[in-house]
Amino acid sequence: MAEPVERPTDEPLNRWRGWGGWKVPKYLKRGNGSDAFGLAAGSAVLGLVVAAGAVLAAGPWDSGQRKAERDRAVVQQRAGGAHHEGTAPGAPEPAASAPAVLSALGTASGTAPAGASGLDAVLTPLLDTPALGSVRTAVVVDAATGEQLYARGARTPMTPASTVKIATTAAALSALGPAHRIPTTVTLSPDSRTLTLVGGGDPTLDEAALRALAADTARSLHDSGTGTVRLAYDTSRYSGPALHPIGPNENIAPVSALMADEGRLDTSDRGPAPRTDDPAGDAARTFAELLDDAGVGTRSEPVSGKAPAGSRTVATHLSKPLSALVERALTNSDNDIAEALARQTALKAGEPASFAGSRRAVTARLKALGLPLAGARLADGSGLDRADKVTAGLLARLLALAAGPDHPELRPVLTGLPVAGFSGTLGDRYEATSPATGLIRAKTGTLTGVNSLAGTAVDAQGRLLAFAFLASGTTSPADAEASLDTLATALTRGSR
Template sequence: MRRDRWVALVTLVLLQIFVVAAGAHLLTGDALVRREPEPVASAKPPPVPVITAGPVLAAGGNGPLPAKGTLAQRLTKALGDPALGGSVGAAVLDAQSGAVLFGSGAGEGITPASTTKVVTSVAALASLGSDARLSTRVVRGASPGTIVLVGGGDPTLASPRAAARQVHPRPATLATLASRTARALKAAGTTRVTVAYDDFLYTGPRTAATWKPGYVPEGSVAPVTALMLDEGRASPGQSGRVADPSRATHAAFVSLLSRNGIKVSSSARRSRAPAGAREIARVDSAPVYTLVERALTLSDNDLSEALARHVAIKEGKPASFDGGAAAVGAVLARLGAAEGVRVFDGSGLSPRNRITPQALARLVAVAASPDRPDLHAIVAGMPISGFSGTLGHRFDRLRSAHGLIRAKTGTLDGVNTLAGMTTTRGGRLVTFAFMADDVPPGWGKAEAALDRLAAVVASG
């Protein structure tokens, strides 16, 4: 690698570290179903510039293809690591042409775990658009003196304590919504109200039939509702979740409204807002592209489930687990990337999800394509080897690969996956997916084996 290209690469990596570090004070709690959770996120704002390409795209596609024979020999040997177990698949593609550079079980469906979030995120960007926002509103109720808190499916809506922990992007806050509501009510001469809440944007069960019963109690995810504060956490920074996020958010709003001088005369009541009701106040989330970055960087289960439901709404499907899965599939079909993908949720917590390594590597290539700038937030959001997100603590023994790999991790009991991209030593952008879903016990061994596979590709 020439000196000038190396300097440019290091500069981009350091800049990305700065951007990620700005959001370091985030909540955690992705996959508590395993021995140690993948960190999860919290919210971020639009004004801060985002690196939409990143270091691995510095010379993407310009160099020669790696020698297939050498690459195959080295990867085949690394795939034989017993830490990966007996069900392993791999695919490496040239990002520019889509040519398969290496495949082993590449067409076999494997449990993807959190690499499912790549699928959800691509669908969200392609369907909703990068600049869409999720709104939480307060509207007039059907009777005088009644207002309705209307959930818009923004799980990043934050309490004052949670908002204080975050730097980028700034989340919408319930305190701001309460303040705006109180100001509007007082301007209209109203100081006493009854407050109902509407979380009917979503339909169906709040937990997936394919999820393990322990996911919510363990804090891996909250019950999925359209009205949620701090991603349903009982306390900011903690993994524990409340049983009913909608009701808890309503209670917090009532308390904040009271602090702003509005008396609330009744207890919680779930009720649909009247059609065409006049809006009193609202707050909006960060744009979808930053929500996608967060979902990928810190493997945010709650946000990924919300994004899947918003895809369902945009695609005219029920905002449920089934509707979200169907809508995501429809969007991928339009992109020509649906083959080999079968999902039952948006987060990857479902052990029934199946994605082939080739399909996953192909989807990463689509997201990195110069022809699809609308999908480049996928690249920006992927963790960087040895530096950020769920890869920040990995590649310890592969320091030569630090900063050279962007990839999404996936972890469930018995499952470890890694899908992403890198620029080879010769300057060729390639995408990859390494997946194992029969992993024997042994904390960290399978992850280390996957990291070695990615490092082999980067050095090819």
Template structure:
């Protein structure tokens, strides 16, 4: 995806690594099992996302019993040695297809001990692996049960309804929305009609003022805003700005996550809301909600709340973001981090807030520099060792809310963005690797957990950002072979 990459970024200078002060125990394995590392076969995506309409539950009841995919790690398994890991990996790191810079970190999850590093502390272009940082920071800042509100209030003039975007990218128009279980505009419209009583809506104003700054990150490749993997980021949108939800659902089922996106998602959502209220779409304009006035009886006064719907809880949105590498959801979650840390809800504010939360968590904040939360920006830099430390922190039980991020990690050869990978030469990794992928033109990355042949759980991150211009499937398969080598060995 994207235009040919610019000249390779300059080699970063040496950085002194801050060791994460964590003593891990067997409890980690229990945490990972609870959130899906020792898991059963993932069911339909709808099941992962929450409650389904009643008419679908009968069909789902016919699903066969789940079967095991990832075996639970054994905390008593023999420990790999640095020498053994080096012997397994180094013959594969020189693959020409991976380019001139392959930075990697491997850590024993149970002990927290580093097993192998090569450029491990060097900030590297991470692509969509950035979403692991987005997941951890939003879970730390907001908590897994937080829901994003979308509100409707009375406008300044009679019959005016103001819809106030709260930053929910999964908001649907009706029950046919892209994200099962999402909040819906038809529910909000029903609340508005009830609150207005006999007053007929005549105008819809869209208030997206919660967000500020540019709607596209300046570091994005030129084709990203129009190529279907990105969109304008606005505080009000439906179905992550998709304009053809039935088609998007069909394409998504076949592993194609690009979609047609609205050029102005906020106004598109406002027009959908207007149609539900019986308001002409040419009566939809941008504006701001008036401050709430004291109630005086009769019709709701300016600023009075007419209705509210709430998003899926953040734990489910994190699952969606990671399993399908959903860029628009990622950017929305970063703005929730910004709001929780009193920063502007913008690309810049989200990045600053995420950096701050990384430092609060005791991670090496000098090894991360973000421009966006999705990983679409080539200006992002994250070190492999920060990623492995982050994965260990999320699983060691000290911050149980962070363990939610494991639930959405794709399973090699089975689900998400790893569903069609780890065959042929990388087959040893199928079912024992769970990881986040990252791809831009010239950039490929993989970070997650892998269980060795002896049953030892390892955290890994492999980032390469100087890949030659070739079919992107080739460097992905080369990365898979690197991680599969960890799965195939005891590394002792």
């Protein structure tokens, strides 16, 4: 039986349309020397206001998503891949302190727990609730200082479910850079008789992109006087089994270097859906129809095969920047994008773009970042595989690293996290009246008997805390999720 995962809900647009004209304060568009403080201020204000308007208006993976945070998280160096854009120069400028911003919002600046002893009294009873199953682990880190404020089973390997996407996306950003784009190309053989649609591994390729590729191809062939052609499609960029170990499943399509709309057979763009068992063939057949619409005839059905030696590129489509793909993967818990990002990391490392190659490449990249990997096993990129094992310490440290000044390329890991009560898989898990709404951003994880939550919270002092809560042996997903949400909420309240 297929394992259930998060079922993302549509964002509550209707509740917040009145905020659409709100302007982002200038001080939120820059960070300070300690990026965690800028992110804490941004999380507080953006969660309570921008998340109510600008975030929802832009969409969870639009280039305008959480623009105030993106402007503040300027990438300081160019990185990764053959297809990338330049990044904006310049260092972050000072920003208002988080406590001042919270005070301006009318948030009480009460005393937050001081170190591990204060949090122990708050979190330990909540972790001991039976709803969290038989094994529970937790780590809380001050993102600005790196100080571990609370730990329980910090080094215990646990099945993370979809929170493993935090590791997958961080590895891809570190390897390729946030501006990297995944190409899909069309090549023409030296004898001008064979067109080949070459998949680069972009799971977000859609009919509009294929239509644009067909139009560009038609113009190129018309200019060169080429007539009817044979159409092939090349998926050789990926290797190994295409089927995820969980088997045929509505939560993920067969992993292929060429697919359109993530192999979905309905009109959805997130969550479970009926999937094709031949994503590459379906994409190629759609492309053939679009070529015909553009005036290029094909002799027969497209066939699978590598582009002939000496073929030249006649059209190229580039995916959205990796930063946008990361945000979409995290906001909507998108399994197809996560597996694609793991394979892109493998290709950059010179590993086979397979489940095994991706595991080695992602692990090596996290090790290079100096993260604690004892007991970790990254069996897949999405978290659907129960063989995945990570520790709460690894996830919390990784989130803190993404918030710090040394690795700005990792910032999309934070900006992509669902916002409590507003977006993605946390859109319906916090009431509008909850004191934590907008102050928590976290990745959810759900498999049968496994529930997890890892992200950031702004505490009562305005500190940005990175946390990871992992539970196994749970029997009621709803009760487990409520208990995890209560734990995260406790971080925002502190001790008064």
